[in-house]
Amino acid sequence: xxxxxxxxxxxxxxxxxxxxxxxxxxxxxxxxxxxxxxxxxxxxxxxxxxxxxxxxxxxxxxxxxxxxxxxxxxxxxxxxxxxxxxxxxxxxxxxxxxxxxxxxxxxxxxxxxxxxxxxxxxxxxxxxxxxxxxxxxxxxxxxxxxxxxxxxxxxxxxxxxxxxxxxxxxxxxxxxxxxxxxxxxxxxxxxxxxxxxxxxxxxxxxxxxxxxxxxxxxxxxxxxxxxxxxxxxxxxxxxxxxxxxxxxxxxxxxxxxxxxxxxxxxxxxxxxxxxxxxxxxxxxxxxxxxxxxxxxxxxxxxxxxxxxxxxxx
Numbered sequence: 337x338x339x340x341x342x343x344x345x346x347x348x349x350x351x352x353x354x355x356x357x358x359x360x361x362x363x364x365x366x367x368x369x370x371x372x373x374x375x376x377x378x379x380x381x382x383x384x385x386x387x388x389x390x391x392x393x394x395x396x397x398x399x400x401x402x403x404x405x406x407x408x409x410x411x412x413x414x415x416x417x418x419x420x421x422x423x424x425x426x427x428x429x430x431x432x433x434x435x436x437x438x439x440x441x442x443x444x445x446x447x448x449x450x451x452x453x454x455x456x457x458x459x460x461x462x463x464x465x466x467x468x469x470x471x472x473x474x475x476x477x478x479x480x481x482x483x484x485x486x487x488x489x490x491x492x493x494x495x496x497x498x499x500x501x502x503x504x505x506x507x508x509x510x511x512x513x514x515x516x517x518x519x520x521x522x523x524x525x526x527x528x529x530x531x532x533x534x535x536x537x538x539x540x541x542x543x544x545x546x547x548x549x550x551x552x553x554x555x556x557x558x559x560x561x562x563x564x565x566x567x568x569x570x571x572x573x574x575x576x577x578x579x580x581x582x583x584x585x586x587x588x589x590x591x592x593x594x595x596x597x598x599x600x601x602x603x604x605x606x607x608x609x610x611x612x613x614x615x616x617x618x619x620x621x622x623x624x625x626x627x628x629x630x631x632x633x634x635x636x637x638x639x640x641x642x643x644x645x646x647x648x649x
Contacts, residue, residue, distance in 0.1 A: 343400035349517075354391045358384060361429055364436030379538075383427020390420040390524060403510060404582040406575060406595040414602045416520055417497055421527025422606055428538035479540045486533040486544040490552045493530040494559050496522050501563055501599075507577040530556075535610055546618030553611040560603040567596025 365380055392398065393415040402409035482489075499505060500519050509516040534549045536542045542549060566574075573579065573588050583591060 343397040345395045345399055347395050350391065350394045354387060358387055360436045361432055364432035364434070367435045379427045379429075380432075381427075382423045383429045386420045386423025386425075386427060389415055389423065393420070394520065404578075404580060406578050406588075406591045407598050410595040410598040410602070413500075413523065414599070417493075417523035417527045418603060418606055421524060422531050422535075422610075424528055425531040425535060425537045430537065431539060479543060482529070483532055483540055484543050486542065486549065486552060489526075489529045489533040490556060493526040494556060496526045498559060498563060503574050506575055510577050531610075535614070546614045549614050550611045553607050553614070557603060557607045561600055564596045564600025564603075568593050568600065570596075 361380070361383060365376065393412050398408060398412055398415075402412045500509065500522070505515070505519070509519045531537075532540065533542060533544065534553060544552070570592065571589065574592060575588070578591065579588050586594070
């Protein structure tokens with residue numbers, strides 16, 4: 337049987353979580369309000385793409401082969417910690433979840449439903465659900481306190497990413513389903529927090545300036561590069577728990593070296609893309625400000641001490 341058609345896992349907690357998140361998002365998407373159709377469905381595609389990638393990383397044959405080969409587990413780790421969280425953040429599902437979870441039942445007199453906003457003010461029910469209200473047009477929402485700490489979020493992400501690749505935790509997750517579940521949840525949570533701080537997600541905008549965000553992205557790439565180099569150039573077995581019968585084509589050391597290359601190179605495309613996007617956005621903003629300032633100077637009437645006409649006596 338084909339490796340892609342076998343070894344699928346019916347992990348009911350994972351499938352239930354996926355169904356709950358996807359169903360709630362689709363229910364909120366069907367409600368009126370929010371962005372125009374083109375932007376709404378573009379964001380929905382990114383969110384559901386990220387959610388589906390996380391699901392496939394946990395229930396597809398990828399999860400089975402990740403228990404046998406280190407390099408396959410490296411692919412799984414990148415999907416769960418970097419790629420899937422990035423797509424989820426780009427999908428900006430927060431306002432959609434807010435519409436789906438906010439109570440809509442109102443009085444029988446035809447008054448607006450509880451939590452609805454009629455004048456652009458924040459919804460009343462938002463405080464009870466914990467979901468941030470959708471801001472009025474053109475007014476960005478104030479980020480909560482945990483989105484105003486970019487350096488702390490990046491440090492947490494890197495500690496979790498590097499920490500789980502130490503030999504003891506890495507092998508513990510292989511032997512214990514509870515440790516593996518903790519690893520996967522921490523990857524997803526830290527990845528979402530990481531991308532929220534560095535690329536933003538409607539209605540929240542990053543609080544750090546563009547150059548600082550680009551620097552944090554580069555520092556994350558540098559930390560991952562060190563991890564990849566350790567695995568690629570190591571001549572000893574760092575993960576002896578992977579010494580199984582499946583390694584009859586490549587040795588565990590070779591498997592380990594391929595995994596290092598996957599981690600090393602696999603982190604580069606999303607991080608470089610994000611850094612370039614951040615810098616291009618910053619340059620466009622700077623050019624727009626400079627152009628606006630120049631136009632303002634041209635249109636502003638200046639007072640001069642020179643008379644408009646020479647006076648003759």
